[in-house]
Amino acid sequence: xxxxxxxxxxxxxxxxxxxxxxxxxxxxxxxxxxxxxxxxxxxxxxxxxxxxxxxxxxxxxxxxxxxxxxxxxxxxxxxxxxxxxxxxxxxxxxxxxxxxxxxxxxxxxxxxxxxxxxxxxxxxxxxxxxxxxxxxxxxxxxxxxxxxxxxxxxxxxxxxxxxxxxxxxxxxxxx
Amino acid sequence: xxxxxxxxxxxxxxxxxxxxxxxxxxxxxxxxxxxxxxxxxxxxxxxxxxxxxxxxxxxxxxxxxxxxxxxxxxxxxxxxxxxxxxxxxxxxxxxxxxxxxxxxxxxxxxxxxxxxxxxxxxxxxxxxxxxxxxxxxxxxxxxxxxxxxxxxxxxxxxxxxxxxxxxxxxxxxxxxxxxxxxxxxxxxxxxxxxxxxx
Numbered sequence: 001x002x003x004x005x006x007x008x009x010x011x012x013x014x015x016x017x018x019x020x021x022x023x024x025x026x027x028x029x030x031x032x033x034x035x036x037x038x039x040x041x042x043x044x045x046x047x048x049x050x051x052x053x054x055x056x057x058x059x060x061x062x063x064x065x066x067x068x069x070x071x072x073x074x075x076x077x078x079x080x081x082x083x084x085x086x087x088x089x090x091x092x093x094x095x096x097x098x099x100x101x102x103x104x105x106x107x108x109x110x111x112x113x114x115x116x117x118x119x120x121x122x123x124x125x126x127x128x129x130x131x132x133x134x135x136x137x138x139x140x141x142x143x144x145x146x147x148x149x150x151x152x153x154x155x156x157x158x159x160x161x162x163x164x165x166x167x168x169x170x171x172x173x174x175x
Numbered sequence: 176x177x178x179x180x181x182x183x184x185x186x187x188x189x190x191x192x193x194x195x196x197x198x199x200x201x202x203x204x205x206x207x208x209x210x211x212x213x214x215x216x217x218x219x220x221x222x223x224x225x226x227x228x229x230x231x232x233x234x235x236x237x238x239x240x241x242x243x244x245x246x247x248x249x250x251x252x253x254x255x256x257x258x259x260x261x262x263x264x265x266x267x268x269x270x271x272x273x274x275x276x277x278x279x280x281x282x283x284x285x286x287x288x289x290x291x292x293x294x295x296x297x298x299x300x301x302x303x304x305x306x307x308x309x310x311x312x313x314x315x316x317x318x319x320x321x322x323x324x325x326x327x328x329x330x331x332x333x334x335x336x337x338x339x340x341x342x343x344x345x346x347x348x349x350x351x352x353x354x355x356x357x358x359x360x361x362x363x364x365x366x367x368x369x370x371x372x373x
Binding site for chain 2: 054055058059061062065071072075078079082083085086089090093129132133136137139140143144147148151154155158159162163
């Protein structure tokens, strides 16, 4: 009877241990899957944000270009960011989420201060343009005034010469 | 010629002179109407010519072409080029309807060009896992510029011209600020490749 009780106890203990092991493994599996999903989600979010950051920088360039600034110096940084973003996308497709996040972070880091730089370029161009336009307008106004004033004096000379030439003419009577 | 004719000519000459003097200031404000806007996409062979394109490809060999884009859109453009790989049963982009191929890209490039600027890159590619069975060729792997993709394509036999053909093609996309997204720019170029087992 004691033997039977011991056997039953051992059987229950074994079953209990088996059940506990299964629960632990199941829990760990779920945690791992959850972490993987979080890793993928984090990578997708990071790459998307980097893409948005790049578009925002592109918009800044377009604004500067709209007022006529030469935006070529800004494109080097944009191109570098674009290349990194392309690599991040490829890493994401490949399932290399850690690298995708790292590259996405590099995109954002590389574009830090970009809006300020573009703003400075646009501002500098605007100031330079205003100065050149004012100079050009000033020269044009002076030039027109000179043409008008000299034109009046010139007309008096031309008119006198025309009248003198007409007066020198000898009329002939046609037969 | 009467005095009034002379007066008119003289006035006209002074007016033209005034226009010439004020033209630099006007030129700073008035801009000429833009010409036709378009983008170019091209593929050149290994010697930078419209020839020498890879055709018969085998496993392990590396092939090269030159991919180029030129911007004539009147301003800075944000371009993306997607490289894709298909067999004859899978869809190509449809330029008539402006739709892109739904296949996943095997490589991509993202870059920015000012007006009239050109971008060109060498594209190297190689294949792995090419096998022929029951008149069908299978391709497991494609490497484009050191980026490995498991494509797992089957290339059926084509009678005209004879061979097991798949296609590596490149789609040009452009960021449209009006709708704030990347759009297929109705351009693609491709290489029809005869997959041969070594």
